[in-house]
Amino acid sequence: MPNDEIQEPLSYVVIGHTSFVFTSSAGMKPNGFVRISLVVVLAASALAVGWRLWAISHVRYRTGRQDLSYVSCGHCHFQELDKLPWTHPHPRHAAPAGLEFSKDNRKLFVALDDLNEVVETDVATQRVTRRLAVAGGPFGVTQDVGGERLFVTCRESDRVVAIDLERFQEIESVEVGQGPVGLAFCRTGSGDRLVVANLVSDNISILSLDPMREIARVQAGREPYAVATAADGSAAFIANRLAVPEDHLSVPESELTILDPASGRILKREALVSAHLAEGVAVVPGRGWSLTPLVKVRNLIPITQVANGWVMSSGIALWDHGRIVQVPLDNANAYFADPSGIAVDPAGRRAYIASGGGDVISVVDLEQLANWLADADEPNEAIEDLSLAKQYVLARVPTARNPRHVTLSSDGRTLAVSERLADSVLLLETESLRSSGRIALGNGGMDDPIRRGERVFTQAAHTFQGQFSCRSCHPDAHVDGLSYDFDGDGIGSNLLDNRSLRAIAGTKPFKWNGKNPTLEIQCGPRFARVLMRTDAIPPAQLKDLRAFLEAQPPPRWEQKHNQPLTPAQERGKQIFFAEATSDGTPIPRQRQCHTCHRPPLFTNRLLSSVGTRGPLDTTDMFDTPHLLGIAYSAPYLHDGRAKTLEELWTVYQTNNLHGVSSYMNKHQLNDLVEYLKTL
């Protein structure tokens, strides 16, 4: 183009970072189209600026916060629960949960909680022979002494169902506490008993049989999960999964509850110090021991490294006539994460422990363990010695994905392992430790991104030396109730409560400081650097992981959703949405509960300062958590300092900054808490 034909810019309009340049063609004056375009652009710009100013004004008015600038409408509007992935139906899978051999060892009964079925399988042919629909998420199984009835916990419907094994039909059921999972049968001097661990309501149901009836419900620790009974019916051992919240800077202790199954009377509450996630318990015949696989957690130590079990490791709690010794299950450079189910052979020679994150069955020689125990100088420090396990762990037998439950045939020759995320049951010959077959219950669900994401979530291979999985801190994608000190912002600063991953769809940003705009960023390279200390999860797997996480509903959503409120809950709701105190004094907008915890997610997804900054925090602005399922995610606040919802206002309220609560009396506060428990 000749120089004299170079088009000079006629005018510039700058919108944001984009410059629109208008030129006349061949030196001619702007034509009508250009003029109109210019006017349109200028008008649009004016509208945009006006909109922005109005939006800022609107946000500041509605929130009462002058520190806020422009935020998108989606923080407060257009949130619809029925558009969230967790409200949608998702594919069901034949994931095996509890297992039980028939008395003649020819049949294996398997609970399939996701399919709402219990199946009978033939051990010889490794095929399903009968199916029974059992509503409510059948999970744990056990049978009576004669092998005539199978008892099944239904964790979603809060029932225990009895199945006649000859006809393979449900014959009776009884309501127990919330979320029953593990159960065990025993014969006592007062009659046959079932002991049932109710995960959600933190208690234990004692059932008598003939007819089945709940005769006692006693308080457990937090999240009782597994039950085992002594052969003589003198005691039942209940492993509790989480520590009861105490001071967030104190050593967490979960509970091994020991009770008399005849009456339900508590015999002892043993503390498993600095240990939790106990999902199995077994009694060792002939030794008077009980064994509880556990995660030895070290949440109080800054996470400057992962090596040497710095964050957590796996172990076994050995209860020996009143004393508890914790011993390691891992090796120094090889870890077997997420120990879960345990079975002990009838002779008390071996224990078999499933590691759900490591896809391994660890075989423990109990004779060797007893020998070590007899000679141990300082057994209380044993769990810290990662070179110890080789003295009593005989073998590590690989399995398919996510072994969780195990059971032994009555002759001790066959071990059945539920490979939960492979939809299969592995049968192991215990003498040779070789597979004698596998019962295929489903296809593994690899065509389902949610299922694939659950595999990522439970896979310890994504962490350094396979030390833990996402599930190790988020059992059932929920909380472990502990606070951790990540060192990304310096050692000792910003202790952080572990947040639930349930109902997080639509609640971005993530992390207490709100810095992660997506789950991919939250769980990807950042996590690899600060916690996993190995390769980041590959993008395709991250996508699946996100699908899994966004498919997780709040705890007990089905049971609570759309239920009528009690009068107390209704009063609490009025308080939650109150714009004035009881005497009519207006509550500033920024201090009204529903301003920040705005329905339907009960969060406006903004950072807020509610007067909770601690001495080690570097900021007073924290992400506003959603409140769906808040009743189940104690402790509370960003560092987990509040043990209960009540403590948010009775202990940790500062100048009415976290909602105006000073006007409430005890009853009003109780009502508010009752309402929060319905969310």
Place this chain on the structure above:
Amino acid sequence: MLHLFLFRDSNPQGSPAGLPVLMAGVLSLPAVGLLMTSAGCSREFPDGAIVMVQTLESARPADEAETILDQRYPGGSRLVLVSPPFQPANVQVLSKGLMAAGGPVVCPSGRRIFFAGKKTGSSPWQIYAATPGGIRPVTAMPGGAMHPAVLSEQDVIFSSPVPKLRPVGPSNGLPALYAQTGREPPRRLTFGTAAASEPEVLRDGRILFVAARAGAESGARSDVAKFTMNRDGTEVTAFTPDVVDVVQRAPELSRGRIDFPAHPGWRVVEAIPVTARPRPAGHSSSIAPGKKSGTILCLNANWTRHSKPNNASQAERVRVLAGDAFEPAQVLGEVKLLADGSFMVEVPADTPIGFETLDAEGRVLSRLPPAIWVRPGENRSCLGCHEPGNRSPRNARPLAATLPPARFSNVLQMTSAK
């Protein structure tokens, strides 16, 4: 026939470097064919190929050798690739054009071989990469480079400079480990006062290496120890093996024996199968390149290998030292232990750091000469001083973590001078 026995040392303590090694032995002579081989799966090198280092039988004992590599691989040493069916016609010299070569390692893909070689008698040893298409130099390190270890196709770890046999002292240079990715400049990984050499990549992605005390004579057993670190030089830790099967090397040959036509006049000193193997795990670096210091948190300075907490002479303070290999340690400062024995200090990055625990009268109770380091921005923790290996910490909030790290004025000077 030449019989090669290749096996993995099952006891890492047993080899001089404490590493599993492939060892070769010569038994008899006349040539025939193959008896057993490994199942190779390299796409570019022939399946089942073996890379070997041959030295001339006539090579003189290297009394006049200048470096340890000259001693091990005297002039004429060469790298050869032998392929099934292991006839003389299947032998290919990989190190053509080099005066000497040795120490091969195969990358996880099985498509590339790294080794040490030198062009002339006077040129330094460097790391070379060999493919079926030829060889190319990888490093150009002053003082030479040796002991390659491979993280991936393009990532190689090596030790530099190559120590001279005499004299021992500052002029000799202290070998350190470096990482190099492709043609990028090498990155130094180790900063201790001890020579760091013989790196090996563990399957968990860490680098296992051998360190000898500065100034000690090479090969002195009592002066050799094993350490691990991440591939960015962070988390240097004394290594206490528990499970021996942690090394991510090429597998040994099946059943351990192969018959190979002898090359008259040559002696085989090393042999490695050229096969693919799983890639070692990666590591997401936590280094903050802009920072010039790091932080060390000790959970209990009174926790040592020899004395359990609370039953030994109790230290009250810790003296923090910095130094280099051949100079007296510099005292950075002293920090008072908290009630639980913990302390936390900010120290200059990439600098040898040591500690002395002191009692109330200022007497030294235990000493770690400047030997460890932190990388820029690294937060490093330890259980105690000379704590037993393979120990997990007890779950307790260290008091030192509730306070800012101690800072010494000369740390500030050192970091600002960097």
